[in-house]
Amino acid sequence: MNKIQIDQNFSISEQITLDDVKQLANDGVEILICNRPDGEEPNQLTCAQIKAVADENDMQFIHIPVSGRDIPDDVLEKFTDTLDHCDKKIHAYCRTGTRSSFFWGLSMARTNSTIDVLAKAESLGFSLAPIAEKIEEICDNCQ
Numbered sequence: 001m002n003k004i005q006i007d008q009n010f011s012i013s014e015q016i017t018l019d020d021v022k023q024l025a026n027d028g029v030e031i032l033i034c035n036r037p038d039g040e041e042p043n044q045l046t047c048a049q050i051k052a053v054a055d056e057n058d059m060q061f062i063h064i065p066v067s068g069r070d071i072p073d074d075v076l077e078k079f080t081d082t083l084d085h086c087d088k089k090i091h092a093y094c095r096t097g098t099r100s101s102f103f104w105g106l107s108m109a110r111t112n113s114t115i116d117v118l119a120k121a122e123s124l125g126f127s128l129a130p131i132a133e134k135i136e137e138i139c140d141n142c143q
Helices: 018-026 047-056 073-084 098-108 114-123 129-141
Strands: 004-007 010-013 031-034 060-063 090-093
Touching: 010 098, 018 047, 031 047, 031 073, 047 060, 073 090, 073 098, 090 098, 098 114, 098 129, 114 129
Parallel strands: 010 090, 031 060, 031 090
Antiparallel strands: 004 010
């Protein structure tokens, strides 16, 4: 697992394995967010499989799936609410980590400038350029 630690309580990665769930629990993660729909790829672990191991390790599992980079506002709100109303360690994942990074970037746009959000992402080694326009739109609406 190539985990990117965004801040003290939030990290993202590509698709996790069952062993990764156990490692994340050992690292203190209490909430897993899956941003992948089931059946996106052949032989992909299902949400039920991940949730079962999460349950065994006293972790909450939240499924917030999207396909591609288009994240509907109501789906983004569910993700954002989870981050806003929780002081627990959270790990989000998808196929490559890109969708989870997009969720993070869009949620950060509510309280940060476009430049700050894009710069933070770049400093962590990923790009939010494909959703920069949406980030700017959210930033403009939140001022």
